[in-house]
Amino acid sequence: MLVSTKDLLETAQRHGYAVGAFNMYNFEGVEAVVRAAEQLQSPAMLQMHPKVLSYGKQPLVALFLEAARSASVPIAVHLDHSSDRNDIRMALEAGMNSVLADGSHHPYQENLTFTREMTQLAHSYGAAVEAEIGRISGTEDGLTVSEKEAKMTDPQQAGEFVRATQVDCLAVTIGNVHGKYRSEPHLDFDRLQKIRDAVSLPLVLHGASGLPAEMIARSIELGVCKFNVNTEVRQAYMDVLRSLSEQPEADLTDTMEEAMAAMEAVIAAKMRLFGSDGKAKLHAQASTPAAAT
């Protein structure tokens, strides 16, 4: 079932686990998320990067939404990292449940103005907004932010920003990176604790590929309710596609099934790490309060 991102994350926050938000590109990816979520009775988020939105446009958005709608578990659909007002409007008009209004490349005041405007717009559609302050380094779908441009989230600024913009969840930068970690990841949990003390809304951690279990667990204790995952799932898919070059006679449908299964295994492992397995029933109750009484 297609559910509100706000409900999804606030329910996770109340019960002390996190929801995996998986960046997907096509049918196989979307189906892998739905299969893993149904298998584990877990909530999930289907995420689309703006580059993927430009590539697949409305037909691909419709696929994401229909997959969520027809799933037996709660799934929200989200536009990742968008700094383009037209893309955000298009996503909201199509019925996506949330957007990351990403003004993190702007100076603080401009980021605030942009995010506030996009939040008002999203709320008028009944959708939620994720914002980012600080800036995450690394590469994702052609968008590269160098280590020099990266900036950790300032806890005091986070408090001001959330009050001024009325966003629904906040992506933090505490040493996390998009893509592969080139050395052992180091997350600044003191900073995360200070951000938690400054704001009460659900927090989001990007760059969850490659984070060890204990860092995931500590992040959840300190308020992270959504983890963004791309690289590890994409890698699993690409590995199967690469194997095609050695099997020119391979049946394409069988290969796609194999690729789906490879992605599903990675997604399911992440859901278990995030503690969202078995939690679908909590959301079903949360989204139908009238039926519960």
Ligand code: 13P
């Ligand atoms: P990874 O590719 O590092 O998993 O990060 C994904 C992400 O943060 C999407 O916004």
